[in-house]
Every structure is written in C-alpha cells, then in structure tokens.
Amino acid sequence: MSRTWLVARREVVENVRTKTFWIGILSFPVILALSILIPTWLQSRIDVRPFGVEDRSGWLLKELKASWSLPDLPKLAAALRGEEDAPPLPASGLPACLREGGRLKAALRALDGDRLQAFLGSLPLLAGLSSDEFSEGLGKGAAGAALGGFPLPESLKREARAFHREVLELRTWWKGLPKEEAEPFRGPDGFGRYRLEAEAPEKELKEMLARGELFAYFVINEDPVEGSKGAEYFSKNLTDTKLREWMTRQVSRIVRARRVAKLRLTPEKAEWLNRPFRFASRTLDASGKESKVEKSDVVLKWAPMVFVYLLWISVFILAQMLLTNTIEEKSNRIIEVLLSSVSPRQLMTGKIFGIAITGLMMVGSWALFFILGVEILPLLFPEASRIISEFELARILAEPIYLLSFFGYFLAGYLLFASLLAGIGSVCNSLKEAQNLQQPVMILLLVPLFAMMPVASDPNGTLARVLSFIPPFTPFVMMNRAGGPPETWEYLATGVLLALTVFLTFRGAAKVFRVGILMTGKPPRIREILRWLGAPTGSIPKRGD
Amino acid sequence: MMEPSLELAHVTKRFGDFTAVDDLSMTVPKGCIYGFLGPNGSGKTTTMRMIMSIFYQDEGTIRILGHDRAEEVKDRLGYLPEEKGLYKKMKVGEIVAYFGMLKGLDKREAWTRARDLLQRYGLGEWIDKRCESLSKGMGQKVQLLGTLIHDPELVILDEPFSGLDPINMETMRNTIRDLGREGRTVLFSTHVMAQAEELCDYITLIYKGKVRLSGTLSEVRSGGGRGAIRLDYEGDGSILAGHPSIERLNDAGKTAEIILKEDADPQDFLADICGKLRIRRFDLRDPSLHEIYVRTIGAEEGREVSHV
Numbered sequence: 001m002s003r004t005w006l007v008a009r010r011e012v013v014e015n016v017r018t019k020t021f022w023i024g025i026l027s028f029p030v031i032l033a034l035s036i037l038i039p040t041w042l043q044s045r046i047d048v049r050p051f052g053v054e055d056r057s058g059w060l061l062k063e064l065k066a067s068w069s070l071p072d073l074p075k076l077a078a079a080l081r082g083e084e085d086a087p088p089l090p091a092s093g094l095p096a097c098l099r100e101g102g103r104l105k106a107a108l109r110a111l112d113g114d115r116l117q118a119f120l121g122s123l124p125l126l127a128g129l130s131s132d133e134f135s136e137g138l139g140k141g142a143a144g145a146a147l148g149g150f151p152l153p154e155s156l157k158r159e160a161r162a163f164h165r166e167v168l169e170l171r172t173w174w175k176g177l178p179k180e181e182a183e184p185f186r187g188p189d190g191f192g193r194y195r196l197e198a199e200a201p202e203k204e205l206k207e208m209l210a211r212g213e214l215f216a217y218f219v220i221n222e223d224p225v226e227g228s229k230g231a232e233y234f235s236k237n238l239t240d241t242k243l244r245e246w247m248t249r250q251v252s253r254i255v256r257a258r259r260v261a262k263l264r265l266t267p268e269k270a271e272w273l274n275r276p277f278r279f280a281s282r283t284l285d286a287s288g289k290e291s292k293v294e295k296s297d298v299v300l301k302w303a304p305m306v307f308v309y310l311l312w313i314s315v316f317i318l319a320q321m322l323l324t325n326t327i328e329e330k331s332n333r334i335i336e337v338l339l340s341s342v343s344p345r346q347l348m349t350g351k352i353f354g355i356a357i358t359g360l361m362m363v364g365s366w367a368l369f370f371i372l373g374v375e376i377l378p379l380l381f382p383e384a385s386r387i388i389s390e391f392e393l394a395r396i397l398a399e400p401i402y403l404l405s406f407f408g409y410f411l412a413g414y415l416l417f418a419s420l421l422a423g424i425g426s427v428c429n430s431l432k433e434a435q436n437l438q439q440p441v442m443i444l445l446l447v448p449l450f451a452m453m454p455v456a457s458d459p460n461g462t463l464a465r466v467l468s469f470i471p472p473f474t475p476f477v478m479m480n481r482a483g484g485p486p487e488t489w490e491y492l493a494t495g496v497l498l499a500l501t502v503f504l505t506f507r508g509a510a511k512v513f514r515v516g517i518l519m520t521g522k523p524p525r526i527r528e529i530l531r532w533l534g535a536p537t538g539s540i541p542k543r544g545d
Numbered sequence: 546m547m548e549p550s551l552e553l554a555h556v557t558k559r560f561g562d563f564t565a566v567d568d569l570s571m572t573v574p575k576g577c578i579y580g581f582l583g584p585n586g587s588g589k590t591t592t593m594r595m596i597m598s599i600f601y602q603d604e605g606t607i608r609i610l611g612h613d614r615a616e617e618v619k620d621r622l623g624y625l626p627e628e629k630g631l632y633k634k635m636k637v638g639e640i641v642a643y644f645g646m647l648k649g650l651d652k653r654e655a656w657t658r659a660r661d662l663l664q665r666y667g668l669g670e671w672i673d674k675r676c677e678s679l680s681k682g683m684g685q686k687v688q689l690l691g692t693l694i695h696d697p698e699l700v701i702l703d704e705p706f707s708g709l710d711p712i713n714m715e716t717m718r719n720t721i722r723d724l725g726r727e728g729r730t731v732l733f734s735t736h737v738m739a740q741a742e743e744l745c746d747y748i749t750l751i752y753k754g755k756v757r758l759s760g761t762l763s764e765v766r767s768g769g770g771r772g773a774i775r776l777d778y779e780g781d782g783s784i785l786a787g788h789p790s791i792e793r794l795n796d797a798g799k800t801a802e803i804i805l806k807e808d809a810d811p812q813d814f815l816a817d818i819c820g821k822l823r824i825r826r827f828d829l830r831d832p833s834l835h836e837i838y839v840r841t842i843g844a845e846e847g848r849e850v851s852h853v
Contacts, residue, residue, distance in 0.1 A: 006646055014634055332630035337691065340597050340624035341647035343616065518599065 011354025
C-alpha cells in the first residue's frame with residue numbers, strides 16, 4: 001500500500017505543479033463571479049435598445065410615456081403597507097402624497113386585492129395628463145375614461161383635481177429619485193432596457209434605422225383602440241423579439257383600458273375580465289402533509305442539476321488528466337523503471353488515487369470559492385445580491401443528501417471512468433490514438449448530460465428510474481434525482497450495482513493496463529482488449545489480425 | 546557452491562506465433578559481471594523483462610536471489626531498461642530520491658543518498674533543476690543513479706552503453722567495474738562485443754531466442770577455434786581481401802582481424818604481405834569476441850557476415 005501511496009503522492013505533486021491545475025482551480029471563481037456580475041452588468045448597460053416611434057393616433061405614445069414615468073406601483077404599495085417581502089422604502093424620503101394625510105396614501109391603505117390592482121392600473125393614465133388637460137377632460141375624454149367615465153358633482157371634481165395633482169407629484173418625485181434607490185421599484189415593464197430615441201415620421205425613422213442609430217421603430221396606427229391594422233414594427237434584427245413583445249404588452253395595456261372605458265365597464269369588472277386562471281402550487285412534505293410551494297422549494301428541486309454539472313465536469317476533467325498522464329508516462333518510457341519497483345496494479349491504483357486527490361482539492365476549492373463568493377460578492381457589488389439570493393445556499397447546504405450524494409457519486413463516477421480511461425491510455429501511444437478509442441466512453445458520459453433536463457423535471461419517472469440502474473449513468477442520474485428524492489431501496493440497489501461495476505471495471509482495467517502499458521505499435525482493437533480480460537496475468541495474448 | 550544470483554532453466558516466451566525466447570538456460574553466479582550478448586531482436590530485452598517479472602515466462606523457471614519471482618525481491622534488484630525515460634517536470638534530486646523510496650528507502654535516507662550520488666557523479670548543481678533541462682547523457686546518468694540508489698545486490702542493465710558519448714561510456718564502464726568489485730552481481734546486455742570483452746567474467750550469446758555460446762570469457766574465446774591474427778597496418782588493404790590464404794577477414798581499414806585457412810601457415814602469410822603493406826603489428830592469439838560472434842551468428846544465418 002505504501003508504494004501505491006508514493007505513486008499517488010508523486011502524481012498529486014506533479015499535477016499541482018501544472019498550469020492546468022491552477023487554471024482549473026481559478027477558472028471556477030472567475031466563471032462564478034462572471035456568471036453573477038455579467039447579467040447584473042448587462043441588465044444595467046448593454047441591453048439598451050434605442051427605438052423610434054411614429055404615433056399616428058396622436059395620444060397613445062403620450063400615455064405610454066406617462067406610464068414609463070411612474071415606479072412599479074404594486075411594489076411601492078406593498079412597501080408602503082409594510083408587507084414582508086417588499087423592498088425597503090427609499091432612504092431619501094417620500095413625497096407628501098405618500099406620507100400621512102396624502103390622498104394617495106389613504107387610497108393605497110384602504111384598497112386591497114382586485115380593487116387595488118384596478119386603482120393602480122389607472123394611475124399611469126392620470127400621470128399622462130397635465131392639470132389643464134385633466135380639468136378640461138373631467139367627465140369626458142381621457143380623464144373621464146380613467147375614472148370610469150361617470151359624470152361627477154363639482155365637489156368631487158375638486159377632490160379629483162387635488163388627487164390628480166398628487167399623481168403628478170408622485171411622477172416628479174420618481175423622476176428625481178437617485179438611481180440606486182429607484183432600482184428596487186423599477187417595474188418589469190420599466191424603461192430601463194429600452195430607450196425612446198426618436199419621435200418622428202416614418203421616413204425619418206427608416207433612415208435612422210438604416211444608419212444604425214435605431215435598433216427598431218414602431219408605427220402606431222390611427223385608431224389603435226379599434227384594431228391593430230396598420231401598426232408596424234421594423235427592425236434589422238429578427239431574432240431578438242423582446243423589444244417588440246415589451247412594446248406589445250405596453251400598448252395592449254393602454255388599449256385595453258381604453259376599450260374598457262368605451263364599454264363603460266367599471267375598472268373592477270375590467271380587472272375581473274382580464275384576470276387569468278391560476279392553479280395554486282402545493283406539494284406533500286416528508287410526513288405526507290400538504291404544504292404550500294415556495295420559491296425556495298423550487299430552487300431546491302433544481303439545485304441537483306448544478307451538482308450534476310459540477311460532478312460531470314470534475315469527472316470529465318480528471319479522467320482526461322489521467323488519460324494524458326498515462327500516455328505521457330508510457331511515451332516517456334519511464335513506465336518500465338516504475339514496473340521494476342511497483343506492480344502494474346499498484347501503479348494504476350496509485351495514479352487513479354493521486355488524481356482523485358488532485359480532483360478533490362479542485363472540487364473542494366470550488367466549494368470554498370462558492371461559499372466565499374456568495375458571502376463576499378454582495379458586499380462588493382450590491383447589485384449582484386439579487387441574483388445571489390436566488391442560490392438559496394443555506395437551504396441547499398442544509399440538505400445533507402445533496403452534499404453526501406455529491407461526494408459519494410463523485411468518487412464512484414470518477415473511479416469508474418478513470419479506470420476505463422486508464423485502461424485505454426495504457427494501450428495507446430499518443431493522444432490521437434486515445435481520442436479514437438475513448439469515443440465510446442465519451443458517448444457514455446454524454447447520455448446523462450442529455451438526460452439531465454428530462455430527469456430533473458421528472459425525478460421519479462420511468463426514464464430517470466431506468467437510467468439509474470445503468471451503472472455508468474448511476475452517479476449522474478441519481479445525483480440529478482436528489483430533488484425527488486429517490487426511495488431508499490433505489491439508493492441501495494443502484495449503489496450495490498454501481499460498486500460492483502466499479503470493482504469489476506477496476507480489475508479489468510488493471511489487467512488491460514498490465515498488458516497494454518508496455519505495448520508499442522498499433523493500438524489493439526476493442527475485440528483484442530476484451531480477450532485480454534480473460535487471459536492469465538502476465539501473458540501477452542496473440543494479436544489478432 | 547554458493548547459490549547463484551540468478552538461474553534461468555528452460556525459459557520460453559511466446560508472443561502469439563512468435564517465439565521470442567526459446568528454452569533458454571543460464572546461470573549467473575554471485576558477484577560476477579555477466580554479459581548477455583546478441584544482435585538486436587534476439588530476445589535479450591524480453592529475457593530481462595521476464596527476469597524482472599514484467600513479463601511472465603510461458604515455460605521454465607527463474608530463480609532470482611533465491612526466490613521464484615522478482616516481485617518478491619524487488620527491493621534488492623536494480624533495473625535499467627533499454628528505453629530510458631524521466632518525468633520531465635520533476636527535479637533531478639526528487640526523481641532519484643523517488644526511485645529510492647519506491648525501493649523501500651525512507652524519505653530522509655533516499656534524499657541523503659540521492660545528494661551523495663549526484664555529487665559523486667558530477668551532477669550536484671543539477672539537484673534542483675528539472676529533468677527536462679538535462680542533456681541526454683546527463684539524463685541517462687540520472688537514470689543509472691535511480692537504479693543504484695538502494696544498493697541492489699543484483700543489477701540488471703539493458704543496453705547500458707547505447708547512445709553514450711565516450712566520456713559517459715567510460716563512466717558507465719567504471720561504474721559496472723566498481724559494482725563488480727563491491728561484490729554485487731551485474732548482468733548487462735549489449736551487442737557491442739568490445740564492451741563485453743573489457744568487463745565480463747561470463748558471457749552468454751543468444752540468437753533468435755536460443756543460447757548459442759555460454760561460459761567464462763576465456764572459455765568462450767579459447768573454444769572459438771583457430772587463432773586469429775590481429776594486424777595493424779598502413780597501406781592499401783585491398784590486397785588482403787582476395788588473399789588466397791585468408792579464410793575470413795574483418796578489415797577495419799587500419800586494423801584487421803584475420804582467420805587463415807586451415808592449411809595456411811601464418812609465417813608464410815606474414816612473409817607474403819610484408820612487402821605489400823607497412824606492418825605495425827602482427828599478433829596471433831585467441832579470436833576476439835567479435836570474431837566469435839560473427840562466426841557464430843554468421844554460420845547461423847548461412848552467409849558470410851563481415852560487419853555487424
């Protein structure tokens with residue numbers, strides 16, 4: 001055993017000295033940091049799409065701009081009510097309309113549910129009107145539409161005008177709010193990613209588009225409330241449809257409100273009409289009790305996929321490392337010296353374990369980086385905290401089944417594939433030869449990767465179950481299913497099967513290794529290798545032709 | 546009599562249809578320097594690998610230091626294979642010490658010896674350099690040190706002289722001689738007869754997997770039949786080539802080894818060539834190993850072999 005350990009230790013020292021090892025270790029935190037920071041950065045900067053509009057209706061664009069001038073009202077309302085998962089209120093303070101005594105504040109407090117939604121939906125329309133326009137149109141036109149189109153007595157009109165002034169005040173406050181404080185209240189349809197670059201006749205817009213100053217432009221038809229005939233979208237980019245979809249949602253919302261007004265429906269009725277049908281998501285917990293599905297539960301169910309990726313990448317990298325090292329040792333001709341001191345099995349075992357230790361160091365460092373990253377990145381980059389909070393690290397770490405499965409299946413999966421590749425490496429004289437021979441193994445490795453999505457979405461389905469019982473797939477598929485989780489007997493049965501396969505593969509590989517490692521010339525065919533498995537130790541079977 | 550270090554009895558090894566070693570028997574007494582001779586492809590390396598248990602023989606027995614398998618006495622053996630390699634990224638000191646540790650030395654002992662050896666062989670400055678920075682000759686020296694670091698009782702060297710420059714060849718020769726003087730047993734293979742002649746107490750010549758000649762150096766040479774003339778000369782050697790008294794000629798240009806026909810008289814031959822060449826030395830003696838080698842293998846081949 002001590003010789004095996006010597007070989008293993010040399011292997012670790014040698015690998016730790018290579019650039020590949022450090023690139024492997026350092027690339028992970030770099031990728032992790034980038035995967036968190038790049039989306040954050042992209043969201044704020046790159047994705048700005050300048051667009052132009054020709055508004056032939058004369059009013060739609062104005063209302064759109066008004067709605068873009070307000071914060072995400074449902075979020076703001078939730079924050080004002082002090083609801084649990086609402087973002088904190090802006091530190092620089094609130095406008096009078098949102099403080100005690102403000103009409104807006106009183107309305108937000110008094111209303112709830114559908115009525116609140118309907119009320120909030122009408123605010124952008126109000127914000128689009130100047131005071132004069134509002135006074136003039138009370139009882140008719142746009143303002144009338146917003147209020148349901150009902151004629152009002154004079155006292156109420158006065159009240160309505162005061163209310164309207166509050167809405168304008170809200171708009172002014174929002175416009176002046178510092179960017180960081182505004183961030184949590186930026187609506188999903190907010191104006192962040194798209195910039196209205198030009199309002200001009202189509203001819204001009206077309207030229208701007210041709211010059212590349214615009215990403216796209218819209219033509220709004222004369223009567224959008226009536227129908228969308230004549231409304232057009234022009235862009236040179238046909239794959240990114242996000243801007244068009246976003247604009248469609250915005251316009252639809254306003255058009256819908258107009259249609260509601262035209263039909264003289266109350267906002268409540270309109271809201272009811274538009275409300276989609278929803279199923280509430282419930283699941284059974286371990287004791288069979290019914291419980292509500294929370295976001296973190298969903299994250300937890302998908303977390304195994306991250307582990308499968310890590311598992312796959314580490315097994316892949318390490319098995320490749322072993323293959324390369326074996327071939328190098330063989331082409332170096334150092335192997336014969338080693339074989340005069342250690343047995344081929346000790347040599348192979350030593351190499352496999354040496355690289356396993358290297359791998360554990362790598363994976364361990366990744367885990368460390370991951371934890372550090374989740375803890376430290378939000379301190380350095382506050383914007384990143386939103387993405388990081390979705391990792392739900394604490395909940396994942398609190399489930400021992402994930403980490404235990406990961407390390408267990410890492411070892412089993414690694415041993416299985418490392419033995420295969422050590423065997424292959426031993427019969428090849430160059431990496432090129434090895435690439436041909438390792439193809440079947442690579443295909444074996446790819447299957448669990450392709451099956452990852454289907455297995456994750458149905459962890460206890462037939463596909464998942466069947467794949468779990470095919471030993472080369474077991475480590476990946478069982479890890480993938482951890483969110484299920486599989487039943488105990490499945491863990492036991494697949495575990496025994498896997499252990500047996502690892503044992504047999506290892507023995508077989510040791511045999512091939514012994515014959516192959518001293519062999520030079522044309523690599524043997526798979527049929528020949530299979531025959532070696534049955535041959536007595538130390539003999540060189542006849543080469544087939 | 547003391548038990549020999551190594552004894553092969555009727556050892557046969559086949560690779561498929563090809564018989565690499567055929568019924569080979571050989572005894573290496575303790576403390577001798579033993580030359581294992583034969584042309585390329587005659588089965589020397591395969592035999593040595595069987596001795597080291599890297600291959601197993603199909604038939605026959607091998608007794609090594611009183612055991613049946615080299616695996617049982619690995620730590621008492623030193624083996625330098627023909628194709629020599631080092632880990633390129635490892636440091637010179639590390640790799641020598643590593644070989645020592647693989648042979649069961651503890652870490653401190655291995656390092657002490659590695660430093661000593663490197664110093665003694667003039668590689669002291671290289672101890673912290675990577676193997677890839679060594680020249681070929683230095684690399685071979687490092688390999689040899691890795692083979693000897695654990696003071697093996699039996700040292701097996703496969704073609705130790707191949708690819709060495711004259712200085713390193715000298716070092717190798719001295720090393721083998723010293724190992725012999727220290728009472729260790731050395732078995733080395735070569736196809737250059739002069740090296741064997743200089744060093745060996747015993748030789749075995751194999752060809753096509755079979756033993757052709759075996760014994761002490763003097764036995765082999767005196768058993769080599771008629772004496773050979775060693776001739777050092779100046780002038781046009783072509784007159785030798787067709788000379789009627791000569792049966793076989795190994796002419797190197799300035800020196801020649803000459804076997805006369807059975808009925809020819811060396812004195813007459815000398816008198817005959819005396820006027821035609823300027824003779825610096827004329828020496829009648831036992832045939833050289835080279836001559837014996839050529840004669841043996843050439844007869845086997847069924848043709849005249851004048852150069853090997």
